[in-house]
Every structure is written in C-alpha cells, then in structure tokens.
Amino acid sequence: xxxxxxxxxxxxxxxxxxxxxxxxxxxxxxxxxxxxxxxxxxxxxxxxxxxxxxxxxxxxxxxxxxxxxxxxxxxxxxxxxxxxxxxxxxxxxxxxxxxxxxxxxxxxxxxxxxxxxxxxxxxxxxxxxxxxxxxxxxxxxxxxxxxxxxxxxxxxxxxxxxxxxxxxxxxxxxxxxxxxxxxxxxxxxxxxxxxxxxxxxxxxxxxxxxxxxxxxxxxxxxxxxxxxxxxxxxxxxxxxxxxxxxxxxxxxxxxxxxxxxxxxxxxxxxxxxxxxxxxxxxxxxxxxx
Numbered sequence: 001x002x003x004x005x006x007x008x009x010x011x012x013x014x015x016x017x018x019x020x021x022x023x024x025x026x027x028x029x030x031x032x033x034x035x036x037x038x039x040x041x042x043x044x045x046x047x048x049x050x051x052x053x054x055x056x057x058x059x060x061x062x063x064x065x066x067x068x069x070x071x072x073x074x075x076x077x078x079x080x081x082x083x084x085x086x087x088x089x090x091x092x093x094x095x096x097x098x099x100x101x102x103x104x105x106x107x108x109x110x111x112x113x114x115x116x117x118x119x120x121x122x123x124x125x126x127x128x129x130x131x132x133x134x135x136x137x138x139x140x141x142x143x144x145x146x147x148x149x150x151x152x153x154x155x156x157x158x159x160x161x162x163x164x165x166x167x168x169x170x171x172x173x174x175x176x177x178x179x180x181x182x183x184x185x186x187x188x189x190x191x192x193x194x195x196x197x198x199x200x201x202x203x204x205x206x207x208x209x210x211x212x213x214x215x216x217x218x219x220x221x222x223x224x225x226x227x228x229x230x231x232x233x234x235x236x237x238x239x240x241x242x243x244x245x246x247x248x249x250x251x252x253x254x255x256x257x258x259x260x261x262x263x264x265x266x267x268x269x270x271x272x273x274x275x276x277x278x279x280x281x282x283x284x285x286x287x288x289x
Contacts, residue, residue: 023057032101039048041106044098061099066093066162069112071119073168080131083168090119090150091162103158111159115150119164122149132171133260138165198236 026032026049033045036058045059052059072096073087094104108114126145129133134141147164154161 019054020115023052025052025059027059027061030063030065032064032096032098034060034062034101034105041201044101051090060105062104064092064094064096064101066091067112069115069119070167071116074120074123076124076127078127078132078135079129082132082171084121084127084132084135085168086127087167088119088123088146088167090115090169092159093162094159098223100158101155107109108157110155115154118150119146120155121167122146122153127169132169133171136171139169142166192205193273234284258265 021281025033025045027045027047029046029047032049035042035045035050035052037053042057045061050059069090069092071088072088073085075083076086078084092111094101094111102253106179111128123142126142130138130142143164143166146166150161150164
C-alpha cells in the first residue's frame with residue numbers, strides 16, 4: 001500500500017514510546033534515590049524527574065523522614081535479681097546527603113532490624129547493672145545512655161538517632177503489688193501529716209483567739225478598776241477639802257440625834273451651844289452645795 005509507513009515502523013515507535021515511559025521515575029521530596037546500572041552504583045537521584053534506561057538501570061528510593069522503631073518487649077534481670085519487662089522506642093532518620101543514603105543501604109542490612117537488636121542488647125547491658133528501683137527512678141539516665149551508645153554504634157550507617165525513650169519497665173506482679181502498697185502507705189502518711197498540720201493550725205488559731213479575748217477582759221477590768229479608783233480619789237479629795245476639822249461637830253450632832261430618837265437622858269450642851277453646832281453644820285452644808 002502506497003502512502004502508508006510500513007507496519008514495522010509503527011511497532012518500533014510503540015516500543016520506543018513504551019520504553020521511554022517505562023524509564024520515567026519521579027522522586028518525592030521525602031525520598032532520595034540510588035541508581036544502579038547493571039548491578040553497580042551509578043548516580044544519586046534527588047527529588048524530581050528522572051529517566052532511567054529500562055532493564056539496564058534500576059532505582060532504589062530511600063525514605064529520609066524521621067521513623068519510629070519499637071524495640072520489642074524483653075525480660076531483663078536487674079542487679080537485684082528481679083525480672084523486669086522492658087520496652088523502648090527509637091526515633092531515627094537517614095541523612096539526606098548522598099554518602100549517608102549510600103551507607104544506609106550498602107553498609108548495613110535492614111536499618112530497622114539492626115536498630116531493634118542493637119537497642120535490645122544495649123538495654124540489657126544498662127539495666128542489668130541497676131536495681132529495679134533505680135531503673136524506675138532513673139529513666140532519664142537510661143534514655144541518655146541508650147541514645148549515646150546508639151549514636152556511637154551507628155556512625156557508619158548513614159543515620160541520625162534522634163532520640164531514644166524507655167517506654168515501660170514492668171516488674172513482676174508480686175513486686176508490683178508490694179510497690180503499690182508502699183506507695184499507698186506513703187500517700188496515707190502524707191495525708192495524715194497534712195491533717196495533723198491543719199488541726200494544729202486550727203488549734204493555734206483558737207488559742208490566739210482565746211488569748212485575745214482574755215486580754216480584752218483583762219483590759220476592761222483594769223479600766224473599770226482605774227475608774228473606781230479615780231472615783232474614790234475624788235471622794236477623798238472632797239472629804240479632805242470640806243470636812244477636815246468638822247468631824248467633832250458631826251459627832252456631837254449625831255450623838256444629839258440618837259439621844260432624841262431614843263429619849264435617852266444625856267447631857268447636851270447649852271441651848272446656845274447646840275444651836276451653834278447645828279448652825280456650823282448648816283454652814284458646811286451650804287458650802288458643799
């Protein structure tokens with residue numbers, strides 16, 4: 001047929017397009033690529049578009065974001081011969097530069113698997129030298145030691161150990177029950193001390209109130225006594241002022257009055273003298289008024 005390309009040309013075009021599309025590789029920002037050609041490392045692939053020779057080239061994409069690895073729970077014998085169930089979590093990420101990505105793939109077989117086993121053996125070495133009580137109270141130290149050892153041991157893995165955290169330390173059930181009882185007793189002791197302190201404070205407040213009350217009564221009595229003393233002083237001053245030298249006159253008048261009331265026979269002064277006595281007293285009374 002004239003005017004038409006041979007069939008083999010169409011087939012060749014389809015094969016070329018297929019091979020081109022097959023060789024397209026897209027690397028995301030969270031990954032880096034290692035390109036091997038015929039089984040040998042060829043070049044590093046940053047995020048973006050890449051075209052590889054089909055069949056000849058092969059790309060391995062590596063995640064460079066932070067990842068979490070659970071160190072499976074294991075039973076560890078502490079220094080005081082107690083079995084504790086220990087679990088930890090390790091956070092790490094592969095460094096994004098070419099050398100680190102290559103090391104994470106070519107220097108270690110399965111980063112996750114190796115980190116899990118290294119973490120478990122490191123925890124056994126650390127906690128095995130500690131008592132159960134100190135292991136529970138010094139988790140920060142265990143995390144720090146574990147982190148430092150992992151960093152030192154993974155230097156050539158191309159990874160960065162972000163942090164290591166002890167997830168749990170579970171003692172045997174009987175030990176846990178005993179520890180719970182101790183904690184409960186300590187809490188009850190603290191509560192009793194707080195209650196006693198509050199009662200003492202209340203009693204002290206009542207005591208101070210009673211002292212204040214007694215002080216008030218005492219002050220009132222002192223003021224009352226001072227008032228009475230002042231009144232007596234004024235009376236004495238009046239007596240000294242108005243009645244000094246007249247006591248004999250008062251006595252003579254009282255004697256005359258008593259005699260008149262009882263019809264007693266007594267000798268009284270002459271009329272003029274009695275009148276003088278009464279007059280003198282009347283003068284005293286007027287002066288007092």
